[in-house]
Amino acid sequence: xxxxxxxxxxxxxxxxxxxxxxxxxxxxxxxxxxxxxxxxxxxxxxxxxxxxxxxxxxxxxxxxxxxxxxxxxxxxxxxxxxxxxxxxxxxxxxxxxxxxxxxxxxxxxxxxxxxxxxxxxxxx
Amino acid sequence: xxxxxxxxxxxxxxxxxxxxxxxxxxxxxxxxxxxxxxxxxxxxxxxxxxxxxxxxxxxxxxxxxxxxxxxxxxxxxxxxxxxxxxxxxxxxxxxxxxxxxxxxxxxxxx
Numbered sequence: 159x160x161x162x163x164x165x166x167x168x169x170x171x172x173x174x175x176x177x178x179x180x181x182x183x184x185x186x187x188x189x190x191x192x193x194x195x196x197x198x199x200x201x202x203x204x205x206x207x208x209x210x211x212x213x214x215x216x217x218x219x220x221x222x223x224x225x226x227x228x229x230x231x232x233x234x235x236x237x238x239x240x241x242x243x244x245x246x247x248x249x250x251x252x253x254x255x256x257x258x259x260x261x262x263x264x265x266x267x268x269x270x271x272x273x274x275x276x277x278x279x280x281x282x
Numbered sequence: 283x284x285x286x287x288x289x290x291x292x293x294x295x296x297x298x299x300x301x302x303x304x305x306x307x308x309x310x311x312x313x314x315x316x317x318x319x320x321x322x323x324x325x326x327x328x329x330x331x332x333x334x335x336x337x338x339x340x341x342x343x344x345x346x347x348x349x350x351x352x353x354x355x356x357x358x359x360x361x362x363x364x365x366x367x368x369x370x371x372x373x374x375x376x377x378x379x380x381x382x383x384x385x386x387x388x389x390x391x392x
Binding site: 193195202203204205207208217218219220253255257263264265266267268269270272273274275 | 314315317319326327328329331332333338370372373374378379380381382383384385386
């Protein structure tokens with residue numbers, strides 16, 4: 159059973175960058191993507207993008223393109239999400255989650271394992 | 283603004299059956315699988331339904347999902363107090379090349 163453990167809370171000033179990590183433990187043999195999803199206070203879920211744990215291929219949400227970078231270090235089963243040029247609107251809980259596809263469906267099995275979330279507060 | 287449309291709230295009494303709808307388009311729900319997540323405030327979302335109507339192991343069979351055309355729904359039968367939570371639908375969107383979520387439905391057990 160895969161578990162995802164994220165890095166701790168961050169407080170950043172407007173204009174700064176934040177980098178959140180997500181370490182997978184347990185059975186990490188299977189192929190999957192690390193997805194990143196955020197949730198602003200009292201709001202819904204918003205997808206930032208995904209990275210293939212094996213190849214490093216990425217897909218980013220259109221509104222985050224140019225501002226988000228996802229990387230991974232396969233040797234330690236860890237994914238990273240960096241978001242730049244932060245504003246107060248980026249204040250949210252950031253989650254990583256595991257997702258895998260099947261056949262023509264990029265997300266057949268849904269996001270079945272989630273990290274505990276990392277709170278990022280952007281404030282001057 | 284969410285690409286998938288859900289009612290903001292739903293309610294029911296213990297033992298009742300409740301349905302939550304999720305409306306999309308041919309780019310997402312119609313051409314891909316739908317997933318449902320349950321979120322207790324202050325915790326991470328939990329996968330309830332994947333591939334439109336499949337339950338992960340450990341999810342009670344009181345929860346069921348269905349899909350028809352550009353719409354999907356989540357049904358909860360035998361409603362229990364612990365079902366009080368936020369529910370989100372999600373799907374891959376081929377035009378956006380990414381995952382989209384519904385705005386969420388807050389379920390209240392009266």
